Amino acid sequence: MKSGSTARSVANVTETNGAETSASSALAERARRLDASLLKDLLEKMLLIRRFEEKAAELYALGKIGGFCHLYIGQEAVGVGAISFLGPDDYIFCSYRDHGQALARGMDPGALMAELCGKTAGCSKGKGGSMHLFDKRLGFYGGHAIVGAHLPLAAGAAFASRYLREPRVTLCFFGDATVNIGSFHESLNLAQLWKLPVIFICENNEFGMGTPIEKTASIVHLHERACAYNMAHAAVDGMDVLAVRDAVGEAVERARKDSLPTLIEARTYRYMGHSMSDPTHGIYRTKAELEEHRRKDPIKRFISALEGIGVITQEYVEETDNRIREIVEQAVVFADQSREPGPEELLADVYLP
């Protein structure tokens, strides 16, 4: 193990132990102000993502899913909290780590699983795979494999909304390593200059593949990059679904009322390897560091807050979890029963200028 990894691990353990109690009570406090039905819906969505991703890992190991597959386990609170504040006409753009956001937006788990398995019943007819999920009906515009490539697309969609005087907001998810890509700066600059209703949400999971952010970024408080463009910005605990929802809520208001962009940094952590072909730990982070972050698990934390204020019981959690596991099983059956696209479909839906 490299000495850098050990130093990270010790620092994180100290920070986590001190902060966890107050983070949990802040979450419970926020929960008290919201409807039980909304809170239960947020919990169900996070559980659906977790169970779906666990099943995707199994199917990948069995060879049913091929190519790249980047799981969202650990980051569920960011996608669910952020998307919960959007209206049905708003737009979403994301990177290749897109399964969680697609499910949070309401994509059918069967269509998603079929896409991962390369089947025609998939949301992109089995020709996009894990990194290229699309659903125009949901305003879900991918799923982009090139780091940073979708930020100009999101800014462009927001430009169109402003130009057409449509009250839409565009939400754009990306990882921490993306802030060093040129298109990040180009997009933020124009978004502020042209007053575009777009929210850039950086999911800071601390690593770009196996490289810790502090080895590549001169400013590790990534939301401060917005200062260079005079843009509103905020940092938020990305393991707290309601803190994310509140931060995005403010940004949505700013975008809808004043047509102004925001950069939000959600501090989170991924529990799996960068993609399914990478180890979870051992090379760039220690098992102890991973375990420490698992104690901040956004789902366990939310369940304990909701139980604490009497919104749910342990029995409710078990029943809900069983129901969600069944939904995921049905998604696998649906994917299994769908066929693979044939060679005659190779050029269908391909745009040739």
Ligand SMILES: Cc1ncc(C[n+]2csc(CCOP(=O)(O)OP(=O)(O)O)c2C)c(N)n1
């Ligand atoms: C322009 C470009 N450079 C390099 C890659 C290879 N690559 C794929 S993922 C990745 C790391 C990105 O990390 P981050 O933006 O933090 O997102 P995360 O994977 O943590 O969600 C890299 C370098 C790429 N896909 N595109």
